[in-house]
Amino acid sequence: MSAQYHEGQNVIYLDHAATSFPKPPEVSQALLYALEQASANPGRGSHRMAVQASRELFNCRKTLSKLLDVHNPVDIAFTANTTVALNMAIQGYLEAGDHVISTMTEHNSVRRPLEALRRSIGIEITYIPVNAQGDINLAEVDQAFRPRTRLLVCNHSSNLLGSILPVAELSSIAHDHGAKILVDIAQSAGHIPVSLSTWQIDMAAFPGHKGLLGPQGTGGLYIAPDLDLHPWIYGGTGSQSEEIHQPTVRPDRYEAGTPNTPGIAGLHAGARHVLERSVTTIAEEEQHLSQMMIEQLLHIPGVSVLGPELGKERTGIVSFIMEHKDSAEIAFRLDREFDIAVRAGMHCTPLAHLSAGTLNTGAVRASVGYRSTVDDIDRLIEAIGYIHRT
Structure with a gap:
C-alpha cells in the first residue's frame, strides 16, 4: 500500500525486511x-x-x-x-x-x-x-x-x-x-x-x-x-x-x-x-504476494530470482538480479523514478550471497509486509519492465 513520507510524496514501500512501514496508528x-x-x-x-x-x-x-x-x-x-x-x-x-x-x-x-x-x-x-x-x-x-x-x-x-x-x-x-x-x-x-x-x-x-x-x-x-x-x-x-x-x-x-x-x-x-x-493470515497474504511477484519477475527477460523456486514456501522476501543492470542502479531508479522503496547490495549477509552466486553483483531485495497489496506488486513489475527496456 502506498504511504506518505518525506515532502508529501507517495511511496510503494517494499522494504519490510529492513523495517515495517507504515506502522499501525x-x-x-x-x-x-x-x-x-x-x-x-x-x-x-x-x-x-x-x-x-x-x-x-x-x-x-x-x-x-x-x-x-x-x-x-x-x-x-x-x-x-x-x-x-x-x-x-x-x-x-x-x-x-x-x-x-x-x-x-x-x-x-x-x-x-x-x-x-x-x-x-x-x-x-x-x-x-x-x-x-x-x-x-x-x-x-x-x-x-x-x-x-x-x-x-x-x-x-x-x-x-x-x-x-x-x-x-x-x-x-x-x-x-x-x-x-x-x-x-x-x-x-x-x-x-x-x-x-x-x-x-x-x-x-x-x-x-x-x-x-x-x-x-x-x-x-x-x-x-x-x-x-x-x-x-x-x-x-x-x-x-x-x-x-x-x-x-x-x-x-x-x-x-x-x-x-x-x-x-x-x-x-x-x-x-x-x-x-493473526500471524497465519499475515503469512498467507505475504506468501500470495511474494509468489505473484516471483511469477511476474520471471517473465521479464534477463531477470533471475534468488531463493526458493516458484511455488515453494518462503517469507515475503524476493531478491533478484537483472543481466547488464547494476542492482544499486535498479534500486536508485525505482526510488527516484517510480517512488518504490526496495533495498540493494549485500544485505549484511555475504555468505548467503556466496551461496547464491551473487557475491560480486549484490541483489535487489523487494520485501512485502502486512499492508502490501496486489497493486504494489503490479507497479513494481511495471517499473522493473521499464528499467529492463531502457
Whole structure:
C-alpha cells in the first residue's frame, strides 16, 4: 500500500525486511501515551507513574509470549534490536575452546560476533553450506557436531533468500548432541508462525521494528528457563540493590539500566495488532504476494530470482538480479523514478550471497509486509519492465 513520507510524496514501500512501514496508528498512540502518562522509571519506584511504566513492560512481555509461544513472559529480555540480542546470547554463553555450528545464510549480526570470539578466546566455527535456494542438509548438520560443540546458531528465514530453515529439526539435532540452539527470528517473527516452546528453542533473538510492527530501537532475547547466560551489561535494575552482583531474578538479570519504555509500549501495540490480525493470515497474504511477484519477475527477460523456486514456501522476501543492470542502479531508479522503496547490495549477509552466486553483483531485495497489496506488486513489475527496456 502506498504511504506518505518525506515532502508529501507517495511511496510503494517494499522494504519490510529492513523495517515495517507504515506502522499501525495505535503504535504512535501508545508511544505518545507512554511519554505523557508513563514516563517514570519502571521497577524503580512505587508511585503510580512508575507502576504504570512497569505495567507497560509486563503487558508487552505477555503479548510477545502469546505470539512466540513462550510459557513465562519473564524469559523475554528486552534489547535495543536483534543485533544486541544476538550478541547477548553469543557472548553470554560461549567460552574459550567451544565449537559452534552455524550456516551460510547468516546475517553479519551472527557471523561477526562469532568471528570476534574466534579471534579473542579461540572458539571454533563450522559454517554449514546451503544450496542456491537456501536449503540445508540435515545429515550434514548432524555430522558437524564435535565433543566441544556447545551451540548451533541459525536464522529461521534468510534475509536475502527468503528461505525457511527447519528449526524444529535443527533443535532436535542440537539437543541430541547435548548442545543448545540460538535462532535469529528477525525475518519470521510477525511474518510466519513461530513456536519457541513447541520447537524447544533455547534462545531466540528478535527485532521490534520489523514484522512485530513496533518502533526502531526495540527488540528482545528469549532465554529458556533452564539456561543462564553471563549478563552482557551490568548495572542498576531496581531489584536486589544491596547486592554487589547482578541479580539472578529474571528479567532484571539481563536488563540493566533504564529501558526504552515508550518504545516498548509502541512494540506492545504493534505486537497486539499482529496477534489480533493473526500471524497465519499475515503469512498467507505475504506468501500470495511474494509468489505473484516471483511469477511476474520471471517473465521479464534477463531477470533471475534468488531463493526458493516458484511455488515453494518462503517469507515475503524476493531478491533478484537483472543481466547488464547494476542492482544499486535498479534500486536508485525505482526510488527516484517510480517512488518504490526496495533495498540493494549485500544485505549484511555475504555468505548467503556466496551461496547464491551473487557475491560480486549484490541483489535487489523487494520485501512485502502486512499492508502490501496486489497493486504494489503490479507497479513494481511495471517499473522493473521499464528499467529492463531502457
